[in-house]
Amino acid sequence: MKRTLTVCPYCGCGCMFYLVSNQGRLIGVEPSTTHPVSRGGLCVKGWNAYAFVHHPDRLTAPLIRRDGSLQPVSWDEALDLVVARLRAVQEKHGNDAVMFASSAKATNEENYLLMKLARAVFGTNNIDHCARLCHSSTVTGLAETFGSGAMTNSISCFDQTDVILVIGSNTTEQHPLIGSRILNAVRKGTHLIVADNRRIRLARQAELHLRHKNGSDVALLNGIMQIIIAEGLADPEFIKARTENYEALAEAVADWTPERTAAATGLGVEEIIAAARLFAGAERGMIVYSMGITQHSHGVDNVRCIAALAMLTGNVGRPGTGVNPLRGQNNVQGGCDMGALPDLFSGYQKVADPLVREKFAAAWGVTALSDKPGLPLTRAMDAASAGHLYGMFIMGENPMLSDPDQGHARRVLENLELLVVQDIFLTETAALADIVLPAACYAEKEGTFTNTERRIQPLRKAVEPPGAARADWEIICDIAARAGYQGMRYSSPAVIMNEIASLTPIYGGITYDRLDPHGLQWPCPDREHPGTPILHLERFTRGLGHFSPALHQLPAELPDDRYPFVLTTGRTYFHWHTGSMTRRSHLLDREEPRSFIELHPDDAARLGVRNRDELLISSRRGQVLTTARVTDMVIPGVLFMPFHFVEGAANALTNNVLDPESSIPEFKVCAVHVEKLP
Numbered sequence: 001m002k003r004t005l006t007v008c009p010y011c012g013c014g015c016m017f018y019l020v021s022n023q024g025r026l027i028g029v030e031p032s033t034t035h036p037v038s039r040g041g042l043c044v045k046g047w048n049a050y051a052f053v054h055h056p057d058r059l060t061a062p063l064i065r066r067d068g069s070l071q072p073v074s075w076d077e078a079l080d081l082v083v084a085r086l087r088a089v090q091e092k093h094g095n096d097a098v099m100f101a102s103s104a105k106a107t108n109e110e111n112y113l114l115m116k117l118a119r120a121v122f123g124t125n126n127i128d129h130c131a132r133l134c135h136s137s138t139v140t141g142l143a144e145t146f147g148s149g150a151m152t153n154s155i156s157c158f159d160q161t162d163v164i165l166v167i168g169s170n171t172t173e174q175h176p177l178i179g180s181r182i183l184n185a186v187r188k189g190t191h192l193i194v195a196d197n198r199r200i201r202l203a204r205q206a207e208l209h210l211r212h213k214n215g216s217d218v219a220l221l222n223g224i225m226q227i228i229i230a231e232g233l234a235d236p237e238f239i240k241a242r243t244e245n246y247e248a249l250a251e252a253v254a255d256w257t258p259e260r261t262a263a264a265t266g267l268g269v270e271e272i273i274a275a276a277r278l279f280a281g282a283e284r285g286m287i288v289y290s291m292g293i294t295q296h297s298h299g300v301d302n303v304r305c306i307a308a309l310a311m312l313t314g315n316v317g318r319p320g321t322g323v324n325p326l327r328g329q330n331n332v333q334g335g336c337d338m339g340a341l342p343d344l345f346s347g348y349q350k351v352a353d354p355l356v357r358e359k360f361a362a363a364w365g366v367t368a369l370s371d372k373p374g375l376p377l378t379r380a381m382d383a384a385s386a387g388h389l390y391g392m393f394i395m396g397e398n399p400m401l402s403d404p405d406q407g408h409a410r411r412v413l414e415n416l417e418l419l420v421v422q423d424i425f426l427t428e429t430a431a432l433a434d435i436v437l438p439a440a441c442y443a444e445k446e447g448t449f450t451n452t453e454r455r456i457q458p459l460r461k462a463v464e465p466p467g468a469a470r471a472d473w474e475i476i477c478d479i480a481a482r483a484g485y486q487g488m489r490y491s492s493p494a495v496i497m498n499e500i501a502s503l504t505p506i507y508g509g510i511t512y513d514r515l516d517p518h519g520l521q522w523p524c525p526d527r528e529h530p531g532t533p534i535l536h537l538e539r540f541t542r543g544l545g546h547f548s549p550a551l552h553q554l555p556a557e558l559p560d561d562r563y564p565f566v567l568t569t570g571r572t573y574f575h576w577h578t579g580s581m582t583r584r585s586h587l588l589d590r591e592e593p594r595s596f597i598e599l600h601p602d603d604a605a606r607l608g609v610r611n612r613d614e615l616l617i618s619s620r621r622g623q624v625l626t627t628a629r630v631t632d633m634v635i636p637g638v639l640f641m642p643f644h645f646v647e648g649a650a651n652a653l654t655n656n657v658l659d660p661e662s663s664i665p666e667f668k669v670c671a672v673h674v675e676k677l678p
């Protein structure tokens, strides 16, 4: 029996565990007792993270579409074809007619290489990844207000705070090991405010549970800030010493009286006042948020208000405080850090800056790099239907189920001149591809993942990949070589990290020998630097913190006579996104085997719906069949549906309207109609 210490492939908590193997096969998982996040615990997905690895559905050979069906071929044939066809699309339609989608499931090294491949070899900035669907509002909103779009504090800070405001994060189900930290802190006397209209697990332990209308967070936060200022609960020293533009904020929130806020949010005046007093009255306050804040057509405005509330109350730059956007995927923080973004190189260095472009061009041995900002992933589908995009290379994403408005996504993916998908399973997206490349999964390779608290941690190889599957980094390097590029030959991921460190100041001090056992938190600028648990200690990354006021706006699509319900979408504890891994893990699939929709008992009674009835849900974009779950988890008029299930795909319904600044889709609000099937 062999035990290999590695990182969980699911969420951004970044627990480490031992993969237990016997004669080359994984047989189980054991938690790491010394790890600062997992501390001997794991959630149900972590315990089962070995289960999908040897699933018979794993891709074991490259596939090429011939006569309408995908057929196995050699790596030589598949990769030569990838290069020839990408080049053919570019020759016909220009360099920017292809787009590369990177993966928050892949390592830092692999994300760095795919962005290098796009930019240095194929001459385009069309590189992006699922952060666009997730925390792009955070990256934009916090870059403007603080200068850096990452979680400001560390997970250990939950043990050192007086009040926690959880807004739009179902923490115990989606970041379970952070959720249990919060519950522990509450047991020891920390105050908890939950602002989320679902009665999530944390809400049951909260001192205050604000069940405001979906999409009314700007109104709520403006109202809370109005009370804080009016009652003299702000932190004038912090505002004076550390921030700018306070007057504009004070003016913008001045007429958000409790009465007006109550009308806009559907809350009572008393609970809004109580929340303001409880948060501002504490010595140390932490704000935790996730998709309930970011996935709106005004997601960046939501983030601006959160940053403002933290600064107004002096809750930045100390232990037990801060603005803490919980990053979702195991390596979505790393995907962003590595510059798998259309306007940024690794370390958030701007494509628009000629000196930055020169630096990367010199290091990569190319004469010039494109200065034209690339396409955000969420604009790719529209760009393709408008005739600007003809080819996509998708590594480790499944947009057929994860993109908004599935009908539109399907039409686009089916009509591309070239679709290449590199995955570990034949996903719904891969099934549409012209070429499919089989990748090794987390248990079969080395590399690093960066968790939500910016901790860069080492993956270790426990078993061999199935069949001919290869690590993503090896496949990318092979593509580069076949495209005639000499600058992508590496003997191991450790060597790739040395290149990343040399070009990326926040990772400047990262080398593999320093990551044992539990990684380092960036910024870590040099070899002697111990890493940074808390950001913005003495000054903000941008200098002074900037107050950016925001105006309340309604969601793009509201209920009407024809579509009378608000649908909000999200996740469940047992499943991961499009289900490619968790629905192939027997225990997880047994717990949550099918698609469902939550509706309130009052709505159910009115519609004559009972638990487990079959329902047809329709929106302006499509319809799905699903099963009723009658529950007071939701408020009357609001339905909740997870997007994990291909049969009953929530994204057949969702609205692909985007936040104009971050290009995030409004996954959290659309209008639907409910019909009970006979």
Ligand SMILES: Nc1nc2c(c(=O)[nH]1)N[C@H]1C(S)=C(S)[C@@H](COP(=O)(O)OP(=O)(O)OC[C@H]3O[C@@H](n4cnc5c(=O)[nH]c(N)nc54)[C@H](O)[C@@H]3O)O[C@H]1N2
Pocket (backbone or CB within 6 Å): 011, 012, 134, 167, 168, 169, 170, 171, 173, 174, 175, 195, 196, 197, 198, 200, 213, 214, 215, 216, 217, 290, 291, 292, 293, 327, 328, 329, 568, 569, 570, 571, 572, 573, 574, 575, 576, 577, 668
């Ligand atoms: N088990 C599991 N864990 C996961 C994932 C998974 O698929 N499965 N995915 C990971 C990823 S990538 C991410 S991004 C995270 C997401 O983690 P979360 O953001 O915590 O999860 P969601 O279910 O998308 O939405 C969270 C909450 O937002 C609330 N909400 C909806 N609309 C609003 C609103 O207008 N305002 C407010 N304040 N709240 C609102 C919903 O009621 C819901 O409880 O989870 C990560 N962890």
Ligand SMILES: Nc1nc2c(c(=O)[nH]1)N[C@H]1C(S)=C(S)[C@@H](COP(=O)(O)OP(=O)(O)OC[C@H]3O[C@@H](n4cnc5c(=O)[nH]c(N)nc54)[C@H](O)[C@@H]3O)O[C@H]1N2
Pocket (backbone or CB within 6 Å): 103, 105, 106, 130, 131, 133, 134, 135, 291, 295, 328, 329, 395, 396, 397, 398, 399, 401, 402, 403, 404, 422, 423, 424, 425, 427, 439, 440, 441, 442, 472, 569, 570, 571, 576, 577, 578, 579, 580, 581, 643, 650, 651, 654, 667
């Ligand atoms: N309606 C609705 N839709 C949403 C959301 C929502 O709240 N509501 N949330 C959005 C958010 S926050 C996110 S992050 C996205 C997620 O959307 P996606 O990223 O598209 O979803 P995943 O299922 O996580 O896709 C990851 C893929 O990577 C593959 N994979 C795993 N490991 C590896 C590896 O090592 N190498 C390679 N090459 N592939 C690998 C998996 O098999 C899987 O197909 O969904 C978004 N969509």
Ligand code: SF4
Pocket (backbone or CB within 6 Å): 008, 009, 010, 011, 012, 013, 014, 015, 038, 042, 043, 044, 045, 046, 047, 175, 176, 177, 178
């Ligand atoms: S909390 Fe997240 S990282 Fe930890 S075991 Fe669960 S899914 Fe894995």
Ligand SMILES: [Mo]
Pocket (backbone or CB within 6 Å): 130, 133, 134, 135, 328, 329
């Ligand atoms: Mo996400």
